[in-house]
């Protein structure tokens with residue numbers, strides 16, 4: 001079990017009171033599986049990703065990442081866990097303008113203190129996995145939107161994360177390129193054994209996921225097994 005949220009409640013300050021963004025949310029994503037999360041705007045999807053990413057600490061409940069209960073960690077411990085075990089893909093690729101595709105990936109690995117010798121090989125292997133081996137020397141402005149998002153995904157996988165958290169990865173892409181990116185995420189999830197959470201508003205993406213969770217007013221529901 002690579003990601004487990006157990007009865008997670010998250011509130012934010014709201015005037016004199018508190019707004020409940022997540023209300024006793026439980027979700028388990030095993031290694032090699034992709035769970036899609038859908039729900040209306042403001043329902044709690046980004047909050048769920050932020051809690052799973054250990055960027056926000058819930059009021060109650062447990063978040064277990066790759067076997068580590070994050071409640072026992074201080075800020076430095078959570079940052080170390082993020083570097084070693086969590087890959088995050090945001091809506092916009094946020095690539096560094098001056099770096100080539102392969103360098104975007106290499107920077108990630110150097111930040112985590114990996115031996116440099118293996119870093120370039122792994123970066124090239126991942127660019128190959130996302131279909132960009134022949135674009136390794138290009139800078140972001142020399143890539144299409146879809147290619148930039150592929151670099152972004154490859155970068156998130158650089159440190160072999162157990163958990164991959166993806167927030168609306170296709171919002172800047174047309175339908176066809178969006179479909180291709182989500183199919184790629186599903187393929188990488190299985191091939192690399194990540195526990196992947198994909199927040200999406202596009203129901204066409206649900207076919208690529210192993211399961212779909214719906215968030216509504218901070219409550220998460222999963223389909224009842226038949």
Ligand SMILES: Nc1ncnc2c1ncn2[C@@H]1O[C@H](COP(=O)(O)OP(=O)(O)OP(=O)(O)O)[C@@H](O)[C@H]1O
Nearest residue numbers: 012013019021039040041042043044045046047048
């Ligand atoms: N930092 C914050 N402070 C106070 N309230 C917040 C904060 N972040 C989110 N909220 C509120 O928590 C609720 C859940 O927000 P969240 O961003 O998780 O929803 P979402 O489903 O991701 O929405 P969207 O699809 O529009 O991105 C909303 O009511 C939102 O207004």
